[in-house]
Amino acid sequence: MTRTTPIRTAFRVGLVAVLSIAMLVPMYIMVVNAFKPQQEILLSPLGFDLATLTTDHIAAAWQNTSFPVVEGYAVTLFLVLACNVVAIGASVPAAYTIARTPTPLFRFLLFFFVAGMFVPAQIILVPAIFVLKALGLMGTLPGLVLFMSSTMIPFTLFIFSGYIRMLPRSLDEAASIDGAGRQRILWTIVFPLMRPIVATAFILNALSAWNDFVSPQLILGPGSQFRTITTGVYAAVSTYTTNYEIVFPTLLLAVVPILLIFVLMQRHIMGGLSAGAVKG
Amino acid sequence: MSTTFLRRARGAVVLGMTPVLALAACGSEGGSGDAAGDGSIRMLVNITDNLTQAKWEELVKPFEDESGIDVKIEGPSGQSVAESFPSLLAAGTAPDVIESIVPGPDTAPEVLDLTEYDWASGTPMADLYSTDGTINVVGVGMQAQSLMYYNADLFAEAGITEPPTTWDELDDALAALAAKDVATPIAFASDWATGVQVQEIWHPQQNVTTPGWQQSVADGSSTLGDQFQPVFEHVTDWIDAGYTTADDVATDSGTQEANFIAGDVGIYPMGSWFSTTLAASPPDFEVGVFAPPVDDAADAPGPMGATLAFPYMVWKGTANPDGATALVEYLTTDEAAIAAQAEMDSFSREGLEPSSNEYAGMVQELSDAAPSYVVPGNQTVGDYALPVAGFNPKFTELVQxxxxxxxxxxxxxxxxxxxxxxxxx
Amino acid sequence: MARTTTTRRGLLSGLANGLMTLPAAVVYTGLTVVPVGYAVYYSFTQYNGIPSQAPTWVGWENYARIIADPIGDLRPAAWVTLVIAVVGAFLVNGAALGIAMLLRRTTAFNTFARAVMFYPHVLSALIVGFLWQAILGPQGAVNNLLENAGQSTLPFLADPDWALVTLVGVIVWAQFGVQLVLYLAGLQAVSPELQEAARLDGANGPQVFRHVTWPALAPTVTVTIVTSILSLLKVYDVVLGLTNGGPGDATQTWAYEILAVSFANNKVGLACAQAVLLVVVAGILSFTIIALRRRAEEGAEAVG
Structure with a gap:
């Protein structure tokens, strides 16, 4: 590090700048073309003519009944929160018990949960439909939340138990001698210490819930009044993939809010991920 | 000791299960599977540019007013009704009435037998679409599939005076179009369209060679490959000559239709529904339609590949069979309802006023001239069923x-x- | 007396422990383990998934069908999935590690660049697929630029081989950001003193990387390879948006075969057999990689 010369620094900065621009070009194409008529998108995909820029197509996409933007966002946000509440809420006590009970039974239990990490969620959807149907939860948001949470539990529990194992046992033993109950020790002493790893789990689960398409598509089905962002975009765009007057504005509406959230929360999101990577 | 234990245990369970219980509690309200409990009817329909949600709702409005039954229109959340229906059946949340698909080998036992209803046997094409005399799907009319739309201005420029009637004449016409630098002499499109288009240009000659070819394939006297190899050879010749390129089968049908309307395409094989699209945005050149060619001019025009327009089925598991069948009866027999559907997507039916749409008029003339109607392979149904599921997707994948x-x-x-x-x- | 109390106490606390794990166990068992069990059962049956029609036991027939592959539709899917998993994992990790080396120091510029590299991951794969379809399709932005410049167009999505390469490229574009974050975190843990010591001993940049940085990153590399392969084996959404499996079957992945071909055609038995095989392959691959990497990781401890 001491030997970095100005030329090498300049080269490095230049390379990173070029790569960053390459990453951003698709965004630029999407934004510019969302405001142009089809003919112009075809003639000059990168340029724009201030005179013919129009918000008509954005307005049309906003009003498209296949993809109700605001409701789509509300449903997706609800999924993100509800899945995290269930997955984290269920994983904390389980991970605590497993980490603090060094018997073969609980070691096996950890293995039992961890095995789930190798089961791709969308692949077991077909049989999961039969289970949800038996429970009467098929086609409902709670059914969807339970299914998505169950696929998050293995990883969440795995990183939680690893983290709790690193917390000094003397902490909860001291509290236990003071007469505190197990639940109280867990939620008032251990849980606050788990903040970094909970943040990591929350972010990872949130990203997977946010981006999930197959689960809401199959579990909610056409009968449901609920659309997530992904199923809404699919309904609005899939039969018109080359009608760019529909594609670009719809995609723009779908990504702008999440990108804003990302820009605002960027430090926390990426920081949370790397915190988990170091400790987990 | 045990009280402490019980307290702790309860605490653990309650805390951990709270979110789960809360979810389960609101589960019953969010459900949609039991919507029929209130007497309403769910109808799964195909939603396209021509068949919008609003038009469907308008179509069933008089029925709702008359019967007091609430009809809920649902579009497929996937690409097609055909894709959504199996998962809905598996989930036990199938809609009461299903529009746009016909019963297949797996789904036939799941739909209601309508044979006993007198009105059902009077619906168009009921005989062609029945299985051993059993009617389980009814429609409002006939839609011609074997159609070649062409740009008459480009034809004139290329010196083609008469639309081709034989395969040789079609090859000559394509060569003439290519010689005039027409961007795409004949346009095919991606996804489902490739398969449908290749089949529909082949229906007339195929049914001249082997009448009832589906039955010949089913009883083993012919094979699917033998049935379609001649048309594959024609298409390959066109690809080799550059009349159609690999880009075509990666371009969706909506874009190819726009290309046709923009004047870049010589011939576009597509079903009668394209006439509705043309009427909605009429091109500034003259459009013509001709029947796909046959080998021998004496056989022209050949049998017309035709499908049931607006096919309706009733799910056997419906909680309201009377209401559902009444809705289907209304949709397939009520004059106002039939006229409204003809506005949404043109079809022909005996006694129905010919459409004011000039393109539909041309289609009508061709349908009237056809010696007979035949069920296409991609709508295998009834006595003309290929005993196999997923024919068109597989055909499309292979033909691409x-x-x-x-x-x-x-x-x-x-x-x-x-x-x-x-x-x- | 005392002894019974202890036993009772142990039993009770065991029960209490059990109850603590109950919520997680119930949700996970109910909606992951039981469905896997169902999948295994249905994989030995012929079943169209319709509740009123019962499954028929056919033994190993579905698996035989997959292995014999009489109509040659599943082997191409397995091949496509393998290419995506192997080439994709290699490229994702290469891009992530390379860029992590460029961005390892925390400056305002680098923080911005890290966010730019990561952002595709917050867009869902389906949206990424649709977006690139609009950019690389036959009438997409790139081909229109080429056409307007008088060049011939490129068959990004129209030619089978190009389409597969395009698909892998898009996946790498969308996915390497996550691995980048993991590598950046791993690089923070590499001891600066050790690197400095190596430099003072006269090692140049590549030598320092090879002998100090790379071995110290070993645990991170294991995690990133396993996670990227696991996610690449189940690629589906991006295929749906980008190519819908075409042209022909050129980009049909294993997950696409399960969901869009077998399940969509009411072949639940076959779909489940395919799913079971995928889970088995994912498990075997992961454990093999972890086992193979163990030696490298032991080296890491020696270095760290």
């Missing part, structure tokens, strides 16, 4: 191989092999 340089014989061989492996029972 022609554009990637596979030989007609290989594609035909794979088609036969697929049928042999997948046929039921």
């Amino acid at each position: 191989g022609l554009w990637q340089g596979r030989s007609p014989a290989d594609v035909a061989g794979d088609l036969t092999a697929w049928y042999e492996a997948e046929k039921l029972g």
Whole structure:
């Protein structure tokens, strides 16, 4: 590090700048073309003519009944929160018990949960439909939340138990001698210490819930009044993939809010991920 | 001791289960599977540019007013009704009435037998679409599938005076269009369209050679590969000559239709519904329609591939069979309802006023001139069913191989092999 | 007396422990383990998934069908999935590690660049697929630029081989950001003193990387390879948006075969057999990689 010369620094900065621009070009194409008529998108995909820029197509996409933007966002946000509440809420006590009970039974239990990490969620959807149907939860948001949470539990529990194992046992033993109950020790002493790893789990689960398409598509089905962002975009765009007057504005509406959230929360999101990577 | 234990245990369970219980509690309200409990009817329909949600709602409005039954229109959340229906059946949340698909080998036992209703036997094409006399799907009319739309201005420029009637004449016409630098002499499109288009240009000659070819394939006297190899050879010739390119089968049908309207396409094989699209945005050139060619001019025009317009089925598991069948009866027999559907998507039916749409008028003339109607392979139903599921997707996937340089014989061989492996029972 | 109390106490606390794990166990068992069990059962049956029609036991027939592959539709899917998993994992990790080396120091510029590299991951794969379809399709932005410049167009999505390469490229574009974050975190843990010591001993940049940085990153590399392969084996959404499996079957992945071909055609038995095989392959691959990497990781401890 001491030997970095100005030329090498300049080269490095230049390379990173070029790569960053390459990453951003698709965004630029999407934004510019969302405001142009089809003919112009075809003639000059990168340029724009201030005179013919129009918000008509954005307005049309906003009003498209296949993809109700605001409701789509509300449903997706609800999924993100509800899945995290269930997955984290269920994983904390389980991970605590497993980490603090060094018997073969609980070691096996950890293995039992961890095995789930190798089961791709969308692949077991077909049989999961039969289970949800038996429970009467098929086609409902709670059914969807339970299914998505169950696929998050293995990883969440795995990183939680690893983290709790690193917390000094003397902490909860001291509290236990003071007469505190197990639940109280867990939620008032251990849980606050788990903040970094909970943040990591929350972010990872949130990203997977946010981006999930197959689960809401199959579990909610056409009968449901609920659309997530992904199923809404699919309904609005899939039969018109080359009608760019529909594609670009719809995609723009779908990504702008999440990108804003990302820009605002960027430090926390990426920081949370790397915190988990170091400790987990 | 045990009280402490119980307290702790309860605490653990309650805390951990709270979110789960809360979810389960609101589960019953969010459900949609039992919507029929209130007497309403769910109808799954195909939603397109021509068939919008609003038009569907308008269509069932008089029925709702008359019967007091609430009809809920649902569009498929996937690409098509055909894709959504199996998962809905598996989930036990199938809608009461299903529009746009016909019963297949797996789904036939799941739909209501309508034979006993007098009105059902009077619906168009009821005989062609029945199975051993059993009617389980009814429609409002006939839609011609075997149609070649052409740009008459480009034809005139290329010196083509009469639309082709034989395959040789069609090849000559395409050569003339290519010589005039027409961007796409004949346009095919991606996804489902490739398969449908290749089949529909072949219906007339195929049914001249082997009348009732589906039954010949089913009883083993012919194979799927033998049935389609000749058309694969024609298409391969066109690909080799550059009349159609690999880009075509990666371009969706909506874009190819726009290309046709923009004047870049010589011939576009597509079903009668394209006439509605044309009427909505009439091109600034003259459009003509001709029937796909036959080998021998004496056979022209050949049998017309035709499908049931607005096919309706009733799910056997419906909680409201009377309401559902009443809705289907209304949609397929009420004059106002039939007229409204003809506005949404043109079709022909005896006694129905010809459409004011000039393009539909041309289609009507061709349908009237056809010696007979035949069920196309992609709508295998009733006595003309291929005993196999997923024919059109597989056909499309294989036929797209022609554009990637596979030989007609290989594609035909794979088609036969697929049928042999997948046929039921 | 005392002894019974202890036993009772142990039993009770065991029960209490059990109850603590109950919520997680119930949700996970109910909606992951039981469905896997169902999948295994249905994989030995012929079943169209319709509740009123019962499954028929057919033994190993579905698996035989997959292995014999009489109509040659599943082997291409397995091949496509393998290419995506192997080439994709290699490229994702290469891009992530390379860029992590460029961005390892925390400056305002680098923080911005890290966010730019990561952002595709917050867009869902389906949307990424649709977006690139609009950019690389036959009438997409790139081909229109080429056409307007008088060049011939490129068959990004129209030619089978190009389409597969395009698909892998898009996946790498969308996915390497996550691995980048993991590598950046791993690089923070590499001891600066050790690197400095190596430099003072006269090692140049590549030598320092090879002998100090790379071995110290070993645990991170294991995690990133396993996670990227696991996610690449189940690629589906991006295929749906980008190519819908075409042209022909050129980009049909294993997950696409399960969901869009077998399940969509009411072949639940076959779909489940395919799913079971995928889970088995994912498990075997992961454990093999972890086992193979163990030696490298032991080296890491020696270095760290």
